[in-house]
Amino acid sequence: MHYLSTRGGDANRTFEDVLLAGLAPDGGLYVPEHWPAFPKEEWRGLRNLSWGGVAAMVMKPFVGDFLTGQELHALVEGAQATFHHAATTPLKQLDDALFLLELFHGPTLAFKDVAMQILARMMDIALMRREAHVTIIGATSGDTGSAAIEAFRHSSRARIFILHPHERVSAIQRRQMTTVDAPNVFNIAIEGDFDDCQRLVKQMFNDAPFRERMRLAGVNSINWGRILAQVIYYATSALALGAPDRSLCYVVPTGNFGDIFAGYVARKMGLPIDRLVVATNVNDILHRALTTGRYETGEVTPTSSPSMDIQVSSNFERLLFDALERDPGRLKALMDQLTQSGGFGIPEEALAYIGQLFKSGRASEEDVLDTIRRTYEETGEIVDPHTAVGLAVARAHAGRAHMTVSLATAHPAKFPEAVKAATGVHPALPPHLAHIMELEERFEVLPADLAAVETFIASHAQRG
Ligand SMILES: *Cc1c(COP(=O)(O)O)cnc(C)c1O
Secondary structure, eight states: OOOOEEEEEEOOOOOHHHHHHOOTTTTTOOOESSOOOOHHHHHHHHHHHHHHHHHHHHHHHTTTTOOOOHHHHHHHHHHHOOOSSSTTSEEEEEEETTEEEOOOSSSTTTTTTHHHHHHHHHHHHHHHTTTTTEEEEOOOOOOOHHHHHHHTTTSSSEEEEEETTTSOHHHHHHHHHHTTOTEEEEEEEEEHHHHHHHHHHHHHHHHHHHHHHTTOOOOSOHHHHHHHHHHHHHHOOOOOOOTTSSSSEEEEEEEHOOOOHHHHHHHHHHHEEEEEEEOOOOOOOHHHHHHHHHEEOOOOOOOOOGGOOOOTTHHHHHHHHHHHHTTTHOOOOOOHHHHHHHHHOOHHHHHHHHHEEEEEEOOHHHHHHHHHHHEEEEOOOOOOOHHHHHHHHHHHHOOSEEEEEEEEEGGGGGSSHHHHHHHHOOOOOGGTTTGGSSOOOOOOEEEHHHHHHHHHHHHHTTTO
């Protein structure tokens, strides 16, 4: 399988290339040359396999000769071993037609662990073969940083520097990053806000000599390896619920469009996912785009589901590429409009293509609290605000023709204030994190200044 850039400036890349590159050099996102699909009989055969077995089969067509099926299976089992539930990503039935898919049993309690644990293991193999090292840099307002640090803490080939806004992330989220004691892990608290952190990371990637010298790599949600790893739990859950002989609807709390795009890939591979519902909080660029046809950036409003507080949804570009019949020229023209004027109109036939499969809904802060409370009263389940955005939208899409799976993307203990406000219950941290408030923290406070941050990274990168 080879990969090409959505913007037409790169093609014929191997899986290993795109794994290590992240973003394509022309600013586009890598997509496979075609979507491999399994016939129904083959999907039926996968019902007898374990989670790791399904994972290996689903990923194999995309990785080419990078790893054999057996190697993939072993790698995925290594990632699974970091999870604290025997089913890895268990399904929980809420009513006769609604299921929660719990993706938060990993080390940092959010769904990003699934893909990050697999990505880190794949990157290590690729770097070992190339006898190379990389410096991973990233900015975080919460979930991404801790998931990346947990995933790369044992890497012998990657050092990782995560920037977070000083005194502006929750104590639990900060401690999940700063209490990790590993020689290749560095936390930088920036005296500024999340936008300052993101700007600094962007500036470092744009500083070509620095980028080359440090061999910078990114692990944000546009990395194809992460998307691919997320296809696994769509497959395991669909098979458990009767696919390929029963069609399903998935509701996905969405920010950067990475998770739900993996659902689209699962559908392209032949799973009968008849409907994918984009659930947004009040930062609803995607809901507006799908309902009005105008993709238009706005101001970000902070909410109780901070991992979905985004201005643009980067991975939407991948869907748009297919919707434009894979015409990179037309796609690039729209992306240029977005940069120049902050928005574009989705061409009619592209909107129709998207609308056949995708629906959308938006949950206000009031809807979120109301949904956490109602879900607790009606089912006894305590859900986090991100999961509640999905459930609120799932409810609004009532009259469900299909079995519906709503993705539970974070553990409620990660967002105790909102949960307590809605239910009166303070959700307890799971045992493996119970002592996190007592562990020693390590982080460096730096000004929001490019030279200061680059100097710190350069002087510590050799040691990692
Ligand atoms: C990252 C995140 C999301 C959004 O996922 P995308 O792939 O960016 O759409 C939703 N919920 C939680 C808890 C997250 O951490």
